[in-house]
Amino acid sequence: MTELAKTFDPAAIEARWYSHWEDKGLFRPERGEAEPFTIVIPPPNVTGSLHIGHALDDTLQDVLVRHARLQGKDALWVVGTDHAGIATQMVVERQMNARGEKRTDYSRDAFIDKVWEWKAESGGTITRQLRRLGASCDWANERFTMDEGFSKAVLKVFVELYKQGLLYRDKRLVNWDPGLKTAISDLEVETKEVGGKFWHLSYPLEDGSGTISVATTRPETMLADMAVAVNPEDDRYKALIGKNVRLPITGRLIPIVADEHADPELGSGAVKITPGHDFNDFEVGKRAGFKPAEMLNMLDADAHVIQTSDGLIPEEFLGLERFEARTRVVARLEEQGILGKVEDRVIQTPFGDRSGAVIEPWLTDQWYVDAETLAKPALEAVRSGAIKVVPESWKKTYYNWLENIQPWCVSRQLWWGHQIPAWYDEDGNVYVAEDEAEAQLQAGNRKITRDSDVLDTWFSSALWPFGTLGWPEKTEKLERHYPNDVLISGFDILFFWDARMIMQGMHFMEEVPFKTLYLHGLVRAADGSKMSKSKGNTVDPLGLIDKYGADALRFTLTAMESQGRDIKLDEKRVEGYRNFATKLWNASRFCQANGIGASKTLRAPDAAAPVNRWIIAETISTVQKLDLALADLRYDEAANTIYHFTWSRFCDWYLELIKGQIDDETRAVAGWVLDQILVMLHPFMPFITEELWHAMGARENEIIVAHWPLADTHALDANAAQEIDWLIRLVSEIRAARSELNVPPGAKLALHVRDASAVTGERLDRQATALGRLARVETISLDPAPAGGAAQVVVDEATYVLPLEGVIDLTAERARLTKGIEAAAKERDSLGKRLENPAFVEKAKPEAVEKARADHAEKSAEAERLSAALARLG
Template sequence: MSELPKTFDPAEIESRWYVHWETKGLFAPDRPGADPWTLVNPPPNVTGSLHIGHALDNTLQDILVRHARLKGKDARWVVGTDHAGIATQMVVERQLNAKQQKRTDFTREEFIAKVWEWKEESGGEITQQLRRLGCSMDWANERFTMDPGFSKAVLKVFVELYRQKLLYRDKRLVNWDPGLGTAISDLEVETTEVNGKFWHLRYPLADGSGFIEVATTRPETMLADMAVAVHPTDERYAALVGKQIKLPITGRLIPIITDEHADPELGSGTVKITPGHDFNDFEVGKRAGFKAGEMLNMLDAKAAITQTADGLIPLDLIGMDRFEARQRIVAMLEEDGALVRVEDRVIATPYGDRSGVVIEPWLTDQWYVDAATLAKPAIEAVRSGATKIVPKSWEKTYFNWMENIQPWCVSRQLWWGHRIPAWFAEDGSIFVAESEAEAQAEAGEGVALTQDSDVLDTWFSSALWPFATMGWPDADVKAAGRYPNDVLISGFDILFFWDARMMMQGLHFLGEVPFKTLYLHGLVRAADGQKMSKSKGNVVNPLGLIDSYGADALRFFMAAMESQGRDIKMDERRIEGYRNFATKLWNAARFAQSNGIGASTTIEPPKADLVVNRWIVAETVATVQALDLALADLRFDEAANTIYQFVWSRFCDWYLELIKPVLQGEGGVPATGLGADETRAVAGWVLDQILVMLHPFMPFITEELWSKMGSRDHELIVAKWPMADARALDPAAAQEIDWLIRLVSEIRTARTELNVPPGAKVDLVAWADAGPEVGVRLQRNAAVLQRLARVQEIRLTNQGLAGAAAQLVVDGVTFALPLEGIIDLEAERARLTKAIGAAEKERDGLAGRLNNPSFVERAKPEAVEKARADHAEKAAEAERLSAALARLG
């Protein structure tokens, strides 16, 4: 046993233990014969740094991994980073810009070499930060989505999907980021409400017989209009359907068509159709019979005006930026008499999350995956229960998205990433193969080939994470028991972008779901419930919280607040409270050391005869049972609360106090004898069980205490999880100690409420007709009552008491505390009566405000909430004081 310092210092402990665990390889799966258990970490961007969402996600994963390891499983937590195509390329380009250089100053190969150089020097900062959080990842097998083995899997999947006609090249609309010059995913689009305009335009009929009015928030797109749509049932326009319109500025003739997309109740009931620049219009255009190759494009990759295929855009507009062109086109429409009116309007506008520029729907050739076909088995897997989604409420969202899934655009116009394994011949033929040599062999000798310059969307490669990280396609990951993974923990916001796509690819290539359970956690929000963002200035740095309170306290907060289906509100006071919880455990261990309590020598509970020891053994086993159930159901908050209540209340506040009379003899000399020896053995065993149960949540302090409580032949991280042996449950002991705790609590409450001086000792009286069991319990626990309740004499009586006494009832038995001569009874009655009146007055005043509709409706929500809380507090205070007065009779 090594004596613990008086002060708990998380920083010193955390740095020392993490290095020890990692250096000794204790995170690696190395248990031959044990059941494999696997979890893969959502790979953070190689450019990333730890944010509060990462802290939540990785804490929950680490709890499960450490628990599985303690349960004897051969646990592997796969760790790695994503190459993050756009983000990484931007980082390196910014570095070049700082040196007055740009990407195009270099060949593609030279630029990629610079990215790899950056990755080796600066990439992976987040992996060091994950270590600070205590994540017990398999670092020896760290993966990267661009490492050779992973890249081999990506190429194989692309080629096989192409050969199975599930991956193809097509011209469709994409979210185009003009700032980055690439297509981006929906996840990378941020929609923001901005003040804009709504322009009403007059389009003349080609025969000169009239006009039709349309409205738009993007008047520049009229340069590529191909139709005007009206609803099939809109009688106002029935006679015009099929007629031609002659567009202002371009003079293009376009038809009036019918489509249900046009809403008769909205504005004029007409909609201008620009299929090459609007997602809804694209679908309308297809229904009208326009082929994608025929749809007009009026923007280049930088969102500047370009000539359409029919050459009708005025030359002075060509090359003009889209927003500059907007002003010019509005002026031209006004000059032409085609501008009816302009309204101010708040418009939901899509922005690129990295570039910060407005996104354009842009018609371009891209590679697509037939997601609808791949989605069918993934839908069935969740319906059949092969993969369970927790919370179950997310199933409806999953089914809705998967059943309406669109083709998945998987190409990006970047240099950094997995280059698409497709080669083009001069005649337009495409050859897809895993290598250029294979493509050339397929094309034939002498056929010049040029490789596609695009790279794959990073979500395409990360969709292979559950099996490509295990060595697929070279290794049989199913035979090794590493696939499917046992569980995946993910934020709900990537359910479609990552989780569902892993389901699709895993089922398609391995014929089995990639994970048995998918757990979706919520967001960590600011204390006021708002979403955290840099612009709001409410982002919380988890590393700063670790510096202030320790990783254990932050981890426990994350677990305790993670309630299925709900977001977490940041509350630094709670984190501070869990730091206090760690300190309380530390002090309990120091108390144990000072009283001769050390490490247990047995996994099974020691033999116990004393009621208090039988009780704590039973409480420990019940806690193990409750903890096992909570973790099996992924109820992290329930699991954290279970161990918290047991450690703080049952063990520290009560058990250690209840055993002091047994452990501490006269004059500070430790007690000896069978009862003391038994108690030390039981207390040491219970503390060991606490350290093991708490370890998944608070790994650092528990490992430190484990090492200091006695000689061990192994670290706590590889100890054995406690046995939930129901034979150790002891209802009789539980009833007696629970009764004792309630009796002590009632006496303490009465003393406090009636202003009995802390140093004053009072008698405890029970009536003899209470039954023999009460007398036996009082006699058996006399020492505890005298110590914890400041009771002097305990006696049974058949007679009434002379003088005033406070009365309290426990389990239907009335006890009395004679107070004559200890307090001024009349003064105390007067004090209580006055305090009750004051509390009731405040209670009733608050009730009046809350019953006033004007206050509830007009006051700020936080003011109403505070009034409700104050009312509840004053009502409880009045009730408590009235009960105290009633005790005096």
């Protein structure tokens, strides 16, 4: 036994134990024959650092992994980082810019070498921070989405999907980010409300018979208009369908076409169609007979105006930035008398979530995955229950997205990433292969050039559950650990990552990638607002670890994680759970001081004393509740179960009940219970539990690989449990009465009992010593209490009377209680009237209403408590 320091200091133990576990390979002990348990970490960006969302996500995973490891399973937590194409390239380019360099100063290969250099020097920040959190990952087999084995899987998937006709090259509109100069997905577009205008334009008919009015929020795109659409049922325009309009500025003749996209109820009912620069117009254009290759493009990659294929844009507009072009176009239209009214309008405007640039729909050749086909098995996997979604409320969102899924654009115009394995000859023919040698064989003696684009980062990370296990090779690890057991993810990447893993897993492994998908909420500020740097309300998990320890932060996040709800993180909760750790530390010191040490047995020791039989039963009940909560992924329930048992049952009651009567039986039981607490608490608070585990005595193994407690129902003793529960309730009632009536703490009172059953009488005899010490009771009598003021409490069938004559000033006490009742009732009623006022509830800030309700409940309880105390005086 190692004597514990008087003060619990998390910093002194955390780094020491983590390196010990990792150095000894305890995160993945050799258990080849054991039942496998597998979870993969959502690979954080290699550019990243630990934020509070990571801390939540990874704590929840670690709780499950440590629990499975303690259960004796072959627990594998796959860890690694994502190459994060856009983010990483941006970081390296910023560093270059700071040195007065730019990416294009280097060849592609030289730039990629620079990125690898950056990764070697700075790319391990987040993995070091995960260690500080206590994440017990399989670091010995850490993966990276650009490592050799994983890259092989990515190339294999691309080629196979291409051969199967599920991946193809097509000219379509994409979300083009002019800041990053790459296509991005719909999921990477952030739509914001921006003040703008609605310009009404009058396009002249070719035959000079009149005009047709259209309205637009982007007048510059009229330089590439190809049609005007009207609804076929709109009587105003039926006669115009098939006629031509001569566009202002360019002079281009464009047809008036019939299409249901034009809503007769909106604006003039006629819509200008720019299929090369608007997603809706693209579809209208195709229905009107325009092939994508024929659609006009008026912008380059920087969103500057270029000449269209028909050469009709006047030279004065060429080279203008798109918003500068807008100003110039509006001025020309006004000069020509084409511009009608201009309305102020709030515009839903798309922005790139990384660059902050306004996104431009842009017509380019890109690579697409037939997501609709891949989505069908993924939908069935959830519908059939092959994948359990927790909480179930997310199923509807999942179904809706997959049922309406669009082709997935997987090419990006970057240098860093998995370069697309496609080569082109001089005639534009494409050859897809896993390497250049195979592509050259396909091309014969023709000269070929590789596609310069790279794959969307999410394309590669979609292979994470099987690519990290050795696929496409049929490895033992793959056969053993696929499918994974659980995937834990924030709901915000349900489509980015989770759904795509299901799609690729079902297609290539013909089996679900994981059996359960757990989606947690966001971590919000204490007032419920979303955290953001601009608001200054973000929380640094590393700062909280420095201040309170990793165990306290982990326990806070676990205890507050309730299915389907966001977490309102208050630092006071973290401080509270650090106090919980201190409570456990001090309880262990008490045990040491009384000769209580490490247990020698996994099963509960034999016990005769009711208090020992009670705590054994309480321990077993806690194991049962904890197992059930973890099986159901009820994190808050699991944390609160072990918290309540440790703090209330063990520290506050059991250790108090055994004081002064610690014999060999009690030492054996107390040591066993403390061991069970440490093991049950270990998944939540790994550091303090490992430290205490060794401090309490010699051990064969570290707690990280100890045995999970047995839920041994044979050790349950209903009679002992009932007796100690009775004792706790009686002591609690007496203590409450003493406190409410201002009885001096040191005063010892006589206790008179009436209407006691035979069972209660026997309990009073057995527990007289405990009652005397815990409730400050001097004598216990079944005789009637003397006349006069007394406190009375009722527990079960018996009434317990505590005479107070000469102990307190009864008259003054009655007056104090009466005054307190009146004051509490007055505040309660005032708050009640405010809450009954609809104007207050509807107009006041939500936090003000919430506070008023909390205050009302508090004052109501206070009035009731004081009234009960007054009634006790008789």
